[in-house]
Structures are given as C-alpha cells and as structure tokens.
C-alpha cells in the first residue's frame with residue numbers, strides 16, 4: 902500500500918510510504934508509534950494508543966522527507 906492513516910492522540914497521522922526512505926528519525930522520537938516493515942519503510946506499530954500528543958507531533962516533524970502528515974479533527978494541517 903502507498904499510504905497508511907490512523908487516528909492517534911486526537912489527530913490523524915498519515916504515512917506516505919512512497920516518500921519514506923527509512924531514515925528512522927520518527928522511530929527514535931516515538932518508538933511506540935512507528936516501526937519499519939520488512940521493506941524498510943515506516944508503518945504504524947500495532948498498538949499506538951499510548952503515544953502522547955507531543956510525541957506524535959515531534960516524531961512527524963522529525964521526518965527529513967515530509968513523509969508524515971498530521972491533521973487535526975477540523976482537517977487543518979499541523980505537520981509538515
């Protein structure tokens with residue numbers, strides 16, 4: 902699949918798997934939110950309920966290629 906989307910900590914997070922190059926900086930910031938699959942591309946961890954809001958934003962902002970988008974409940978883009 903080219904992208905994956907999930908509600909986490911009150912926001913919508915979208916992984917653009919075509920942009921991701923597996924740098925893992927998102928995983929360093931939020932190891933309970935993202936992991937790499939066997940292709941070396943980011944996916945959501947199985948259970949992302951424990952990730953705090955600030956870690957979601959910090960992790961997504963850390964992506965060097967803007968593969969992680971965050972929108973709030975009204976559809977406003979928070980990241981990148």
Ligand code: SF4
Nearest residue numbers: 921922924925927964
């Ligand atoms: S930081 Fe960006 S490029 Fe790196 S693994 Fe995460 S989504 Fe992929």
